[in-house]
Amino acid sequence: MDRSKLDDLIKNFFTCDKREITQIFDELLSAMMAEEMLPPGTVMSRNYETAQANPEIHTLPGNLKDARDAIFPFFWGTDGWYSKLHLENVKGPANYASLVGAMACLLKNPNLCVDTYSQRSNELEVKAITALANLVFYHTDSPWGVFTMGGTVSNLYGGKIGIEKVMPGAMRNGLGGQALAGIVSEAAHYSNATLAGWLGMGTRNLHCIPTDRTIAMRLDLLAEKLDQLYSVGTRVAFVIATFGSTDASGIDNLAGVRDIIEQKAAQHGQPVPQLHVDAAVGWALCFLSEYHLEANPFGLSDETLPLITRAQEHTRGLKHADSVTIDFHKMGWGHYPASALIVNRRADLEHLFRPKEQMPYFSEADYRRDPALFTLECSRPAIGPYSVMASLNGLGLVGCQMLVANALGMAQTLKRRIDDLPNCKVLNRETIGPSVVWWVLPKGRNAKEIFDQIESGQMPEGTWQHYFSEIQRLFAKREETLNPAVDARLSFTSSMGYRPGGIDLPAWKAVFFNPKTDHAVIDQIIASIEELL
Ligand SMILES: *Cc1c(COP(=O)(O)O)cnc(C)c1O
Numbered sequence: 353m354d355r356s357k358l359d360d361l362i363k364n365f366f367t368c369d370k371r372e373i374t375q376i377f378d379e380l381l382s383a384m385m386a387e388e389m390l391p392p393g394t395v396m397s398r399n400y401e402t403a404q405a406n407p408e409i410h411t412l413p414g415n416l417k418d419a420r421d422a423i424f425p426f427f428w429g430t431d432g433w434y435s436k437l438h439l440e441n442v443k444g445p446a447n448y449a450s451l452v453g454a455m456a457c458l459l460k461n462p463n464l465c466v467d468t469y470s471q472r473s474n475e476l477e478v479k480a481i482t483a484l485a486n487l488v489f490y491h492t493d494s495p496w497g498v499f500t501m502g503g504t505v506s507n508l509y510g511g512k513i514g515i516e517k518v519m520p521g522a523m524r525n526g527l528g529g530q531a532l533a534g535i536v537s538e539a540a541h542y543s544n545a546t547l548a549g550w551l552g553m554g555t556r557n558l559h560c561i562p563t564d565r566t567i568a569m570r571l572d573l574l575a576e577k578l579d580q581l582y583s584v585g586t587r588v589a590f591v592i593a594t595f596g597s598t599d600a601s602g603i604d605n606l607a608g609v610r611d612i613i614e615q616k617a618a619q620h621g622q623p624v625p626q627l628h629v630d631a632a633v634g635w636a637l638c639f640l641s642e643y644h645l646e647a648n649p650f651g652l653s654d655e656t657l658p659l660i661t662r663a664q665e666h667t668r669g670l671k672h673a674d675s676v677t678i679d680f681h682k683m684g685w686g687h688y689p690a691s692a693l694i695v696n697r698r699a700d701l702e703h704l705f706r707p708k709e710q711m712p713y714f715s716e717a718d719y720r721r722d723p724a725l726f727t728l729e730c731s732r733p734a735i736g737p738y739s740v741m742a743s744l745n746g747l748g749l750v751g752c753q754m755l756v757a758n759a760l761g762m763a764q765t766l767k768r769r770i771d772d773l774p775n776c777k778v779l780n781r782e783t784i785g786p787s788v789v790w791w792v793l794p795k796g797r798n799a800k801e802i803f804d805q806i807e808s809g810q811m812p813e814g815t816w817q818h819y820f821s822e823i824q825r826l827f828a829k830r831e832e833t834l835n836p837a838v839d840a841r842l843s844f845t846s847s848m849g850y851r852p853g854g855i856d857l858p859a860w861k862a863v864f865f866n867p868k869t870d871h872a873v874i875d876q877i878i879a880s881i882e883e884l885l
Pocket of ligand 1: 442596630632
């Protein structure tokens with residue numbers, strides 16, 4: 353070994369050169385700010401054609417600038433979603449307090465698997481989980497949880513706890529042919545199908561209950577489904593309720609679901625299914641739990657204030673949950689990955705405990721503080737806890753309240769403006785959340801009447817199919833003709849979560865995540881719809 357070459361390598365890559373690193377960081381920040389002057393999503397086109405053909409790796413050691421150059425075109429060609437025109441989906445710009453937290457985390461690179469690999473970062477996770485649990489459950493004696501790589505995995509934990517509850521020992525013995533089912537609503541996120549498949553239950557054993565017009569699970573049909581499953585000897589491992597559906601912000605009635613699962617399980621002599629709540633998006637309403645409605649310190653309008661009242665009613669339902677999924681990388685404006693799985697009662701996580709013989713590497717681990725003894729992952733990043741604690745304490749509770757109230761108010765304004773157009777119909781007028789889903793039909797059509805006829809089952813299939821193709825065609829037309837410098841980017845869903853008579857309703861979609869999105873953007877959306885026709 354040429355010692356001097358090894359020393360060079362150590363000097364360049366394992367020794368902190370503050371000047372070199374801050375210079376490169378400064379350059380990346382400058383590039384990002386330059387990009388923000390341009391319309392969103394247009395910076396540099398993809399080159400998938402040869403991405404696999406030339407997977408080059410430099411031969412000789414370089415320096416940090418080589419590292420920079422290797423990723424720069426891809427960095428430059430990636431949209432940070434900071435533009436106020438991004439309204440496509442539940443993705444927002446990450447906030448800079450989260451960046452401070454995430455950067456600090458990357459500098460130390462803790463591994464949250466066990467305390468000895470992460471010390472006070474492990475402690476920070478406990479703090480972050482408890483802070484979020486207090487927000488969500490309001491009063492809870494023994495919350496616990498972990499950060500995961502996303503809402504999908506947090507939901508998977510909820511489902512797995514349910515399986516272990518109704519089939520103790522499944523972790524060791526497998527499912528052994530026992531018929532097992534899970535229940536969600538038709539507006540639930542597809543990640544629930546993912547977990548049903550991955551946990552060995554089978555996606556066809558995930559039952560989807562139709563929703564009502566508020567995009568909440570129909571409780572009468574939930575009760576019916578439970579009777580049906582129990583009467584043929586199927587065990588029901590979990591009900592995963594949705595608290596804020598991805599497209600339309602629908603919220604299930606958690607107190608109602610709780611009553612029904614308790615009652616039906618007792619009636620059939622079965623263990624009560626896990627009530628996991630997928631609040632990946634909707635949890636942020638919890639910031640508003642303590643907003644003082646009479647004092648109205650933000651001076652919220654008569655249009656927005658009633659939304660806060662209803663948000664408070666919904667969040668009170670969360671105390672009925674056994675476990676909850678929270679995506680801080682969504683309405684926490686945090687960096688990926690920052691999702692938390694939180695249980696209301698600590699003992700529920702014991703269902704996931706693994707015997708220490710299976711993990712000789714962690715022979716000294718302690719069940720009271722070493723997550724690797726029950727997590728799905730082994731190595732686990734700490735971005736989540738750092739992002740959460742930096743963001744919450746940077747923005748403060750009041751700052752978070754302002755962001756969420758603003759998102760709700762903006763969505764409400766767009767709903768009203770769209771519903772004023774006779775050829776348009778908002779499909780989620782009754783929900784509260786950052787999203788708006790709606791129809792645009794050609795001028796001259798009465799969108800509300802068409803909706804009523806579909807909902808009441810009076811319209812022949814050929815007719816509604818024709819209308820649906822018009823809705824999609826007009827969306828495509830707007831996409832083709834929009835001016836990227838002023839027109840908001842919207843998205844299209846093929847089924848917004850409410851399915852009257854089993855019919856999937858397509859819709860245009862806008863989600864108000866970015867606090868920079870202002871009323872001028874809404875004015876322009878309305879203008880672009882009117883120009884289409
Ligand atoms: C986004 C989302 C998920 C999945 O979360 P990821 O973090 O993307 O894995 C689950 N449920 C709902 C309701 C979501 O909106």
